[in-house]
Amino acid sequence: xxxxxxxxxxxxxxxxxxxxxxxxxxxxxxxxxxxxxxxxxxxxxxxxxxxxxxxxxxxxxxxxxxxxxxxxxxxxxxxxxxxxxxxxxxxxxxxxxxxxxxxxxxxxxxxxxxxxxxxxxxxxxxxxxxxxxxxxxxxxxxxxxxxxxxxxxxxxxxxxxxxxxxxxxxxxxxxxxxxxxxxxxxxxxxxxxxxxxxxxxxxxxxxxxxxxxxxxxxxxxxxxxxxxxxxxxxxxxxxxxxxxxxxxxxxxxxxxxxxxxxxxxxxxxxxxxxxxxxxxxxxxxxxxxxxxxxxxxxxxxxxxxxxxxxxxxxxxxxxxxxxxxxxxxxxxxxxxxxxxxxxxxxxxxxxxxxxxxxxxxxxxxxxxxxxxxxxxxxxxxxxxxxxxxxxxxxxxxxxxxxxxxxxxxxxxxxxxxxxxxxxxxxxxxxxxxxxxxxxxxxxxxxxxxxxxxxxxxxxxxxxxxxxxxxxxxxxxxxxxxxxxxxxxxxxxxxxxxxxxxxxxxxxxxxxxxxxxxxxxxxxxxxxxxxxxxxxxxxxxxxxxx
Ligand code: G16
Numbered sequence: 001x002x003x004x005x006x007x008x009x010x011x012x013x014x015x016x017x018x019x020x021x022x023x024x025x026x027x028x029x030x031x032x033x034x035x036x037x038x039x040x041x042x043x044x045x046x047x048x049x050x051x052x053x054x055x056x057x058x059x060x061x062x063x064x065x066x067x068x069x070x071x072x073x074x075x076x077x078x079x080x081x082x083x084x085x086x087x088x089x090x091x092x093x094x095x096x097x098x099x100x101x102x103x104x105x106x107x108x109x110x111x112x113x114x115x116x117x118x119x120x121x122x123x124x125x126x127x128x129x130x131x132x133x134x135x136x137x138x139x140x141x142x143x144x145x146x147x148x149x150x151x152x153x154x155x156x157x158x159x160x161x162x163x164x165x166x167x168x169x170x171x172x173x174x175x176x177x178x179x180x181x182x183x184x185x186x187x188x189x190x191x192x193x194x195x196x197x198x199x200x201x202x203x204x205x206x207x208x209x210x211x212x213x214x215x216x217x218x219x220x221x222x223x224x225x226x227x228x229x230x231x232x233x234x235x236x237x238x239x240x241x242x243x244x245x246x247x248x249x250x251x252x253x254x255x256x257x258x259x260x261x262x263x264x265x266x267x268x269x270x271x272x273x274x275x276x277x278x279x280x281x282x283x284x285x286x287x288x289x290x291x292x293x294x295x296x297x298x299x300x301x302x303x304x305x306x307x308x309x310x311x312x313x314x315x316x317x318x319x320x321x322x323x324x325x326x327x328x329x330x331x332x333x334x335x336x337x338x339x340x341x342x343x344x345x346x347x348x349x350x351x352x353x354x355x356x357x358x359x360x361x362x363x364x365x366x367x368x369x370x371x372x373x374x375x376x377x378x379x380x381x382x383x384x385x386x387x388x389x390x391x392x393x394x395x396x397x398x399x400x401x402x403x404x405x406x407x408x409x410x411x412x413x414x415x416x417x418x419x420x421x422x423x424x425x426x427x428x429x430x431x432x433x434x435x436x437x438x439x440x441x442x443x444x445x446x447x448x449x450x451x452x453x454x455x456x457x458x459x460x461x462x463x464x465x466x467x468x469x470x471x472x473x474x475x476x477x478x479x480x481x482x483x484x485x486x487x488x489x490x491x492x493x494x495x496x497x498x499x500x501x502x503x504x505x506x507x508x509x510x511x512x513x514x515x516x517x518x519x520x521x522x523x524x525x526x527x528x529x530x531x532x533x534x535x536x537x538x539x540x541x542x543x544x545x
Contacts, residue, residue, distance in 0.1 A: 002152050004121070004150070004151055004152055005150075006107050006110075008150055009048065009106065009107055009110070009150045009151070010104075010106065010107045012044065012146060012147075012150055013041070013044070013045075013103045013104075013106040013107070014103045014104065016044075016146070017040055017041045017043075017044035017045075017143055017146070017147075018041060018103045019041045019102070019103055020037070020038050020040065020041065021038035021041075024096075024100055025038070025039075025042060025096075025099050025100060026096050026504075027087075027092040027093075027095045027096045027099070028503075028504030028505055029354060029355045029503070029504025029505050030068065030076070030078050030086070030355065030356070030504070030505060031064075031076050031077050031078030031079065031087075032046075032076050032077050032078075032095075032099060033067050033068075033070060033074060033075070033076030033504075033505045033506075034074060034075075034076070035073060035074060035075075036067075036073060036074060036075035036134070036136035036140065037073075037136070039075055039076070039077070039136075039140055040139070040140065040143050041099075041103070041143075042077065042099045043065070043077055043140045043141070043143035043144045043147070044143040044144065044146055044147045045098050045099055045106060045147060046063060046077050046079065046095065046098075046099070046144055046147065047063070047127070047143065047144035047145060047146060047147020047148040047149075047150070047151075047153075048098070048106070048110060048147040048148075048150065048151050049079070049094070049095055049098055049110075049113075049147075050063050050079060050125075050127045050144075050147075050148060050153065051125040051127060051147075051148055051151035051152070051153035052110070052113055052114065052117070052119055052121075052125075052151070053079065053081075053087075053091060054123075054125035054126055054127060054153065055119050055120055055121055055123040055125050056117055056119055057081065057082050058123055059082035059174045060082065060126040060127065060128055060156075060170055060173045060174055061079060061080065061081065061082065061125075061126075061127055061128070061170070062079065062080030062081075062084070062127075062128045062129075062130070062166050062167065062169075062170035063077060063078075063079055063080070063127060063128070063129045063130075063144055064077065064078050064080060064129075064130050064131070064161075064163050064166045064167075064281075065077050065129075065130070065131040065132065065137045065140050065141050065144065066078075066131065066132035066134070066137070066163055066220075066280065066281040067132075067134070067280070067505075068132075068163070068279055068280050068281045068283065068284075068505070069217075069249055069253060069254070069255035069279045069280050069284070069505070070249070070280070070505060070506065071248070071249060071250070072134060072135075072247060072248045072249070072250075075134055075136045075137060075140055076505075077140070077144070078163075079091070079095065080128075080166060080167055080170045081170075082170065082171075082174045083170075083171050083174065083420065084167040084168060084170045084171030084174075084419075084420030084421060085167075085357070085360055085361075085420065085421070086355075086356060086357035086360070086421075087357075089357070094113055094117075097109065098110070098113070124154060125148075125151070125152075125153040125154065126153065126154040126155070126156070126173075127148045127153045127154070127155055127156070128156045128158065128166065128169055128170050128173065129141055129144055129145065129148075129155065129156070129157045129158065130157075130158045130159070130160070130161040130163075130165065130166035130169075131159065131160060131161070132160065132162075132163075132219060132220040132280065132281050133160055133219060133220045133223075133244065133248070134248065137160075141157070145157065156173075158184060160220055160223065161184055161220070162220050162221055162223075162224050162281055162282035162283070162423075162424075162425075163281040163282065163283045163421070164282060164283050164418050164420065164421050164422065164423030164424070164425075164426070165184055165187050165224070167418070167420040167421040167423075168180065168187050168418055168420050168423075169182045169183065169184070169186075169187070170420070171420045172186065187418075188224075188227050188228065188231055189231075190415060191228075191415070191416055191418070191425075191426050191429065192228065192231040192232055193415075194412065194413075194414075194415030194416040195232060195235065195236075195416050195429045195432075195433070196232070196235055197412050197415075198409075198412040198413055198416060198433050199235050199236075199433065199436065210235060210236040210237060210432065210436065211236070211237040211238075211239075211273075211274065212236065212237070212238055212239070212274045212275070212276055212428070212432065213238075213239040213240070213241065213267075213268070213273055213274070213275050213276070214238060214239065214240045214241070214275075214276045214277075214278065214428075215241060215242045215252050215253065215257070215264040215266070215267065215275070215276065215277040215278070216240055216241070216242050216243050216244070216278055216282075217242055217248065217249050217252050217253030217254065217256075217264075217277065217278055217279055217280050218242050218243070218244050218245065218246045218247060218248045218249070218250070218252065218253075218280075219244070219248055219249065219253070219278075219279070219280035219281060219282065220280070220281055220282060221278045221279070221280070221281065221282030221424060221425070222240065222242075222243040222244040223244075224282055224425050225238065225240045225243070225278075225425065226240065226243070228425055228429075232429075236429075236432060241266050241267070241268070242264060242265070242266055246265070246266070248280055249279070249280045250265075251264060251265040252264035252265050252266070252277065253277055253278065253279045253280055254277045254278055254279040254284040254285055254286045254375065254376045254424070255279055255284070255375065256277070257277040257286055257288060257298070258277075258286050258298065258300055258374070258375050258376065258456075259456050261296060261298055262296055263275070263288065263290060263296060264277055269290055269294075270290075271289075271290055271291055271292045271294070272289055272290075272291065272292070272441070272442075272443070273289060273290075274287065274289060274441065274442050275287065275288050275289055276288075276424075276428055278424035278425070278428075279376075279424065282423070282424045282425060283356075283377060283421060283422045283423060283424060284301075284373075284375055284376040284377045284422060284424055285301075285304070285376045285424035285425075285427050285428055286298060286299065286300045286301065286375075286376040287299035287300075287303070287304070287431065287442060287445075288442075289442045289443075291443075297442070297446055298451075299442060299445060299446060300334075300374050300375070300376055301372035301373050301374045301375055301376040301377060301378055302329070302333050302334050302337035302372065302374050302451075303337070303445065303446070304372055304376070304378070304427060304431055305327055305329070305337070305341075305370050305371070305372035305378060306327075306337060306340060306341060306345070306448065306449070307431060307434055307435075307445060307448075308370050308380060308430065308431075308434065309325065309327050309341065309345060309347050309370045310345055310448070311434045311437070311438070312325055312368060312370070312380075312410070313325055313345060313347060315406045315407075315409055315410045316368075316406075316410070318402060318403065318405075318406035319390075319393055319399075319403045319404075319406035319407040319410065320399075320403050321389060321390065321393055321407065321410075323367040323368055323386050323389060323390075324348075324366050324367045324368070325347055325348075325366060325367070325368045325370070326347065326348045326349070326350065326363070326365070326366035326368070326369050326370070327341055327347050327348070327349045327350070327369075327370045327371070328349070328350045328351075328352060328359045328362045328363045328369060328370070328371035328372075329349060329350070329351055329352075329359075329371075329372070329373075329374075330351060330352060330353065330354050330358075330359065330373050330374070330472065330473070331351060331353075331354070331472055331473045331474045331499050331501075331512065332354070332373060332374040332375065332456075332512055333351070333373075333374050334374060334451045334452055334454060334514060335452045335495060335497055335514055336449050336450050336451045336452045337374075337449065337451070338351075339449075340448065340449035344449070348366075350362050351472045351474070352472050353469075353472050353473050354373065354473060354501065354504070355504065356371075356373070356377055356378070356421060356422055359371035359372075359373065359378065360379075360381065360421070363380075363381045364381055364383075366383075367382070367383050367385070367386040368380065368381075368382055368383075368386055369381045369382075372422075373422075376422075376424070376427075377422040378422045378427070379417060379418060379419060379420075379421060379422050379423060379426070379427065380417050380419065380430075381419050382414060382419065387414060390407055390410050390411050390414070391411050393407035394407040394408040394410075394411040409437070413430065413433060416429050416430050416433060417430055452495055452497075452514040452515065452516060453514065453515065453516075453517065453518040453520075453521040454512065454513065454514035454521060455512075455513050455514075455521050455522060455524075455525040456510060456511065456512050456513075456525075457510075457511045457525050457526075457529055457543070458503075458506070458508040458509065458510060458511070459500075459508065459509045459511060459529050459532045459533055459536075459538060459543065460507075460508055460509075460538065460539050460540045461508075461509050461532070461533070461536045461537045461538050461539060462537040462538075462539055463537065464502035464503065464507060464508065464509050465502060466478065466479055466536050466537055467479065467482070467500060467501065467502050467509055467532075467536055469499075469500075469501050473499060473501045474499050475499070476499070476500055476501070479535050479536050480535075481535055482500070482531060482532065482535045482536060485531040485535065486498055486499070486500070486528055486531060489524065489527045489528055489531065490524070490528075493515040493516070493517075493520050493524050494515065494516040494517070495514070495515050495516040496513075496514070496515040496516075496520075496524060497513070497514050497515070498511065498512060498513040498514070498524060498525070498528045499511075499512055500512075500528065500532050500536075509532055509536065511525055511528050511529050511532060512525075513525035513528055523545055526543055526544065526545040527545060529543035530542065530543050530544075530545070
């Protein structure tokens with residue numbers, strides 16, 4: 001690569017992309033995320049940094065501009081490591097440092113990073129950029145592009161894509177196409193083809209109806225839904241609404257439906273129709289339906305994880321393959337789901353802190369790792385050796401026909417899955433395949449276990465970092481006395497459980513509560529919220545019971 005003109009970098013940092021914000025901006029749960037109008041300098045600097053990251057890893061690095069489930073006025077950026085996974089945590093610290101130094105220190109900070117990380121700056125860096133449909137995303141992507149170019153990085157700008165598509169092309173690029181063709185067309189083609197093969201051509205069987213309606217949160221996912229609808233029209237009937245004409249994430253989308261536990265705006269509300277909500281950048285999905293009495297039923301990430309794990313367990317038993325299956329959850333997983341996994345399914349289950357990066361990492365420890373956050377963010381990862389064992393078994397004439405068929409089914413499922421990160425649409429197709437195999441509708445799916453009634457609320461505090469946690473966020477360490485207070489409150493409720501943690505994507509503290517009786521859960525959540533408000537510096541209106 002040509003030597004970098006640092007005087008140009010300095011001039012851009014001090015002029016076109018100067019810092020417009022005095023506070024600290026942190027690399028959070030899924031990258032930097034805040035008001036779009038204070039992010040220009042962050043995007044420019046992340047453009048600079050991805051070039052160095054690419055030189056360290058000697059591979060292409062991704063940069064995605066989105067604020068996912070947040071309101072339209074917010075935006076954000078996350079960096080994607082070579083295998084399509086989230087940025088390594090030590091580099092989150094580096095990213096935060098570079099994002100927050102004064103304009104005049106940008107060049108010296110880059111030089112420090114180069115020295116500390118021993119970076120070979122002669123390596124030809126490559127960066128893959130994508131963005132969502134927010135109006136602020138295009139100008140922010142231009143800032144990132146200027147950063148990459150100023151550092152002489154090679155650039156592929158994929159324009160408007162879903163987050164999982166960006167992760168996918170990064171992984172495909174770095175495996176030289178072994179995982180798939182590194183284009184958006186390649187993504188649609190691989191997943192659609194795999195779904196058609198796995199379905200085997202027929203549209204319906206006894207109970208399963210290949211029909212689903214999708215709330216696309218008025219986000220970038222709408223484009224992907226429309227493309228899948230087109231490519232899969234002969235095997236599944238997809239109806240889409242909130243398809244981009246309304247306000248992004250406003251009273252719709254996976255986050256809204258999960259937290260409010262009600263259908264999104266514009267839902268046709270026909271009873272028993274299988275419905276799906278995805279989020280603003282299409283990496284999360286929840287299912288739901290309303291019954292004949294107009295009661296809302298949610299089938300969230302926990303339910304998807306269990307559906308998948310139970311199906312895989314059955315196929316592994318039938319094919320007699322000795323592969324270790326495991327499931328990864330976070331503290332938000334409903335107590336009902338965790339009990340069902342460990343006591344009935346008897347699949348090992350691990351609990352890690354919030355954030356796909358933590359779940360993904362843990363899931364890689366299993367031959368087949370199923371991970372889902374309750375909010376619908378998740379996927380399944382397979383060790384290469386496991387894929388090979390499954391594929392070999394599917395074609396092994398010395399196995400019984402039943403064993404071979406089960407291995408074959410497993411093998412055909414693998415390519416429907418986007419293993420790089422949670423992907424709402426590939427997850428949906430996987431769920432559809434399993435429901436079809438079982439001849440289930442959503443009512444039958446929901447019957448496997450009972451969710452404990454639960455609530456999630458937000459509390460505003462002066463500084464959310466005043467709350468620190470331990471034990472995969474299930475207990476808090478500071479402020480002093482808060483955990484004792486929560487313990488005291490929870491003890492009064494049968495099957496009660498509650499925890500609090502600072503959000504890494506919004507300026508709030510999240511409170512989760514669950515207990516046995518639906519009539520108690522509101523009260524439990526409110527009492528814990530009051531404790532947070534009183535002990536952690538609440539601002540605004542104090543919560544009430
Ligand atoms: C992001 C992360 C998820 C996380 C969610 C909420 O989702 O990717 O892993 O569960 O934020 O995080 P927090 O509670 O820290 O705000 P998304 O879909 O917004 O990118």
